[in-house]
Amino acid sequence: MALLRKIKIISLFFILINSIPVSAQMMSAESVLEEAAEAMGGIDRIRNIDTLMMTGFSQTLNQDGGSGPSSHPKAPLKLAVQNGVERYFDLNNLRAYQTHRQGFLFPFALAFGHAWAPSSQIQEGVNALNHPVAALRAAFEESAQLGSVSIEDDNIVVQFTLADNTVLWLGINQLNKLPAWVRWMGPHANLGQVTYTSWFTGYLPFDGIRLPSGFTTEIDWRENVVAVFHVDSYEIDVALPEFVASGGGFGGGGNSGVAVTEVADGVWDLRVGTNGGAVVEFEDHLLMFEAYGNEANSLARIDRANTLVPGKEVTQVILSHHHFDHSGGIRAAISRGLTIITKRENEGMLREMASRPAPNFPDALARNPQPLDFMPVDEHLVLEDATRRVDVYEVVGHMHMTDAVFAYIPEERILMQGDMFDIGWDWHWWGGNYLDSVEHFDLEPEIDIPVHGRVSTLQEVVSNIESQVAAARDFCARDLAVGVYMAGCPVKYSRD
Ligand SMILES: [Zn+2]
Numbered sequence: 001m002a003l004l005r006k007i008k009i010i011s012l013f014f015i016l017i018n019s020i021p022v023s024a025q026m027m028s029a030e031s032v033l034e035e036a037a038e039a040m041g042g043i044d045r046i047r048n049i050d051t052l053m054m055t056g057f058s059q060t061l062n063q064d065g066g067s068g069p070s071s072h073p074k075a076p077l078k079l080a081v082q083n084g085v086e087r088y089f090d091l092n093n094l095r096a097y098q099t100h101r102q103g104f105l106f107p108f109a110l111a112f113g114h115a116w117a118p119s120s121q122i123q124e125g126v127n128a129l130n131h132p133v134a135a136l137r138a139a140f141e142e143s144a145q146l147g148s149v150s151i152e153d154d155n156i157v158v159q160f161t162l163a164d165n166t167v168l169w170l171g172i173n174q175l176n177k178l179p180a181w182v183r184w185m186g187p188h189a190n191l192g193q194v195t196y197t198s199w200f201t202g203y204l205p206f207d208g209i210r211l212p213s214g215f216t217t218e219i220d221w222r223e224n225v226v227a228v229f230h231v232d233s234y235e236i237d238v239a240l241p242e243f244v245a246s247g248g249g250f251g252g253g254g255n256s257g258v259a260v261t262e263v264a265d266g267v268w269d270l271r272v273g274t275n276g277g278a279v280v281e282f283e284d285h286l287l288m289f290e291a292y293g294n295e296a297n298s299l300a301r302i303d304r305a306n307t308l309v310p311g312k313e314v315t316q317v318i319l320s321h322h323h324f325d326h327s328g329g330i331r332a333a334i335s336r337g338l339t340i341i342t343k344r345e346n347e348g349m350l351r352e353m354a355s356r357p358a359p360n361f362p363d364a365l366a367r368n369p370q371p372l373d374f375m376p377v378d379e380h381l382v383l384e385d386a387t388r389r390v391d392v393y394e395v396v397g398h399m400h401m402t403d404a405v406f407a408y409i410p411e412e413r414i415l416m417q418g419d420m421f422d423i424g425w426d427w428h429w430w431g432g433n434y435l436d437s438v439e440h441f442d443l444e445p446e447i448d449i450p451v452h453g454r455v456s457t458l459q460e461v462v463s464n465i466e467s468q469v470a471a472a473r474d475f476c477a478r479d480l481a482v483g484v485y486m487a488g489c490p491v492k493y494s495r496d
Helices: 002-019 029-040 043-048 132-140 295-305 330-335 344-355 433-440 458-481
Strands: 051-061 079-090 095-104 118-123 145-152 155-161 167-173 179-188 192-201 204-206 209-211 214-219 225-236 258-264 267-272 275-281 286-289 314-318 339-343 373-377 380-384 389-394 405-409 414-417 447-450
Touching: 029 043, 029 132, 029 145, 029 155, 029 167, 029 209, 043 132, 132 155, 132 167, 132 179, 132 209, 209 225, 258 275, 258 295, 258 447, 267 295, 275 295, 275 414, 275 447, 286 295, 295 330, 330 339, 330 344, 339 344, 339 405, 344 373, 373 380, 373 389, 433 458, 447 458
Parallel strands: 286 314, 314 339, 339 373, 414 447
Antiparallel strands: 051 079, 051 225, 079 095, 095 118, 145 155, 155 167, 167 179, 179 192, 192 214, 204 209, 214 225, 258 267, 267 275, 275 286, 380 389, 389 405, 405 414
């Protein structure tokens, strides 16, 4: 008995010793990384792998969580799905390549969003390093600078800097010594900059090396999980395909100049590519509808607008709704001191966007910090002076965007809107919202100036909505016939 008790006490002693966190100062970055390599199968095994391929399926958070129906932090979010994923790592060049078929788990207005068409991405720089083998290989590069060692929760954290000055952090689990996560930062149009942490879970042995079977990536905004990846299989030293990017997206985001069209006296349409919106002249200033896309496109529209009328500048921007493509230029607009006019419910998200620093990737707002100047809209806000009246109204009946506004110039009968209607859409899942909103506020528009597409007549708007609703219903019927049932089906249309 005495011996058994002694063994138990000794065992307990060793368990305690082993579970006491070691202090970070005791460890060199190199020794921590070497221990991690050892735990995975040895530094030689890691160095000897040329290529790695993993298959599986993933889900990604649409617009990093910036595309929910409402901007509320607890609003339901929208997911995209990638099936049939093959992700290849070229470990000698630290590049990666992914092919998959993608679909959206929410009703999307463009057919590519539900087509499950193959697409492929080339992942370079830090985007190729969110795998423990790739991250360790990057840290062991001759040109990498190993930095400080610290402790975070259960993990020893090693900072390292790549030859191009990219900084990463690798978290190593203190107990099993396996890499627990890798962290890096990137620029973000809406949030200034974002810190990403990819967690590695469920390690299993494959051909002499332990590899994770699960990946979860979160960002430092609302603790949103922006990607999860379920591994189905690993293959080591496979032949690499040619890395060719293709398919699946909104097309290029380049700034191709601002096209200006005068729609009425003192009302212009300013567009970069197919996206933009109205600029409206008041007695002593200009009002712009939407700061769409990104900083470059929004500043280009603002700068062009400021040349339209001598002595008058854009001082106010209407934000139709918070979705991250529509609010991509909001930080730029704030940097110019513009007043942001939108639904009152969006104030919280706007304050989050406006207050985030971006020291590593300084955008216009980081270079010229300005406080948010916010003008809330409830049901109806009138902007009026001696020369002009613009009414701003809440959008009704639109489940795509429940904290949305549109604007109306009663004198010229011009309606300005984002996502209530887009002549380029294949399908309209919420077709009733346009005329429901018009009738709710007893308006009589003749001309539509949209964020997406082109200036249209009301007749064009109404007939295109009818055909887009019919096309969405055809899509649901085709899917149903083959046993598939998508979100958004059956299509509800209040004007049947
Ligand atoms: Zn849109």
